[in-house]
Amino acid sequence: MENVLISNLQRFSTKDGPGIRTTVFFKGCPLRCKWCHNPETHLTVSxxxxxxxxxxxxxxxxxxxxxxxxxxxxxxxxxxxxxxxxxxxxxxxxxxxxxxxxGKGLTFDEICDVLERDMAFYSESGGGATFSGGECLMFPQMLTKLLKFCKARRIHTAVDTSGFAAWEVFEKILPYTDLFLYDIKAFSPDVHKEVTGVDNALIWENLEKLCSLGANVNLRLPVIEGCNADLSGIEETAKKAASFGIKKVNILPYHDMGKYKYTKLGRDYDSNSMATPSDEKLEEIKTIFKNHAFTDIKIGG
Ligand code: SF4
Ligand code: SF4
Structure with a gap:
């Protein structure tokens, strides 16, 4: 039976979209963000x-x-x-x-069983299912099946993505996705490449197309001193996202709570080159988004 590698199936999450949610973390990601706090999701193997x-x-x-x-x-x-x-x-x-x-191989039915079990919590809290990773769009077949399953049961769906996937995949899941939690990690292509390992042209293209088709998008902006906290880049990000009609953003200050996982995996983690932005800086970033007509601006997940 077809299965997919899941690094974690987190029940009762309150950080991955509205209400109480079940978050499915797919294992596998094409990016290598320097600050990633889920390094166990990088590889597509256990x-x-x-x-x-x-x-x-x-x-x-x-x-x-x-x-x-x-x-x-x-x-x-x-x-x-x-x-x-x-x-x-x-x-x-x-x-x-x-x-x-x-990394555990789970079948479609096994994942659906968990989602179904938690349905009472979704309806009470306005929650639902979030598909995350890693990069869940690396697994289009399973993701689409799961989203369709949720839609058929009126379970609210969120897709947490880096945006780095072929447009055809977005096109496929769009009708079944209530909310996109869409990461923008840097405006400058050079900075983006340096801190994530990939170019960001495709990410912006996909975002523009999604917005033009009426997708509900919540921007997520990780802010890491030493990587991507330059205010002029953030200003450009806010301006461009606002021109697509986006109104919601989560500003996500750097933390190193995933550091211990690198040790457990026997990998290096370059914590000396990264730091948490000050409260003043975070307020400045909030103001930038306010000035670009964002109406829902949160610091944190
Ligand atoms: S290290 Fe552990 S999991 Fe790997 S082959 Fe040996 S016993 Fe099996
Ligand atoms: S050596 Fe350490 S990891 Fe291995 S079985 Fe003993 S306690 Fe566990």
Whole structure:
């Protein structure tokens, strides 16, 4: 049966759109934003996360691994990702919850079961289902099926996206999407490329087309000192988005709460080059959007 890799299926979320929501985090993303707090969603394969703080160095995982992928070196457990087949024997054998597999293949029915279970919360709170990631538009078939399922049950739908996808995918999901949570990470193409790894021309093109077709769009603007917090770029972003008729924005100040996940995945995280913008700066950004006739401006998710 067809399935899709999900890094997390978060119930009772209040940060990913209106009301109480169930957020489906697809695993896989074409961007590599420097500040990303969900690095476990980057790759389209399952991965082992290792928590050194819980580990007693008992060696059970080393003995359990049939592939010889696990070793203990310098008081830490190392997993050779080239050898690991995600058979989960090591995680089953670890008594201390120091190892976990991130990325679970779920079928359409399995995801729908969870969404259906939470329907009472949606109707009471004005919530619904949010499809996020990673980049959920990397999985157009499953995403479209899930959106159609929600529409048939009158579940409000939100799609949280970087905008970096073929227009054909947006065209396909538009009739079933009540709200787009649309990230703009930098106005300047050069800055965008530098901080995310991809060009932003397609992202702006898709946004313009969506707005011209009447999509309900809430802009999301991550603001990271050292990356994209230049006020002139933010001014240009507000101006261009306003010219498309967008009125809603969430200003998302940088935090490093995802830092520990990089450690657990054995990856580097460059926290020294990034910082949270000051309250004064955030107020200035709010004013920029107000001056461009945005009517719904929030700081935070
Ligand atoms: S089984 Fe768990 S606690 Fe023991 S060495 Fe492996 S990761 Fe550490
Ligand atoms: S998941 Fe399986 S193959 Fe991978 S490290 Fe653990 S025991 Fe070895």
């Amino acid at each position: 991965e082992i996360m290792y928590n050194r703080e819980n580990c007693t160095l008992c060696g059970r995982c080393v003995r359990a691994c049939p592939k010889g992928a696990v070793t203990i070196e310098n008081d830490t457990v190392i997993t050779d990702t080239n050898k690991c087949t995600i058979c989960k024997r090591c995680t089953d054998e670890c008594y201390y919850n120091a190892r976990e597999v991130v």
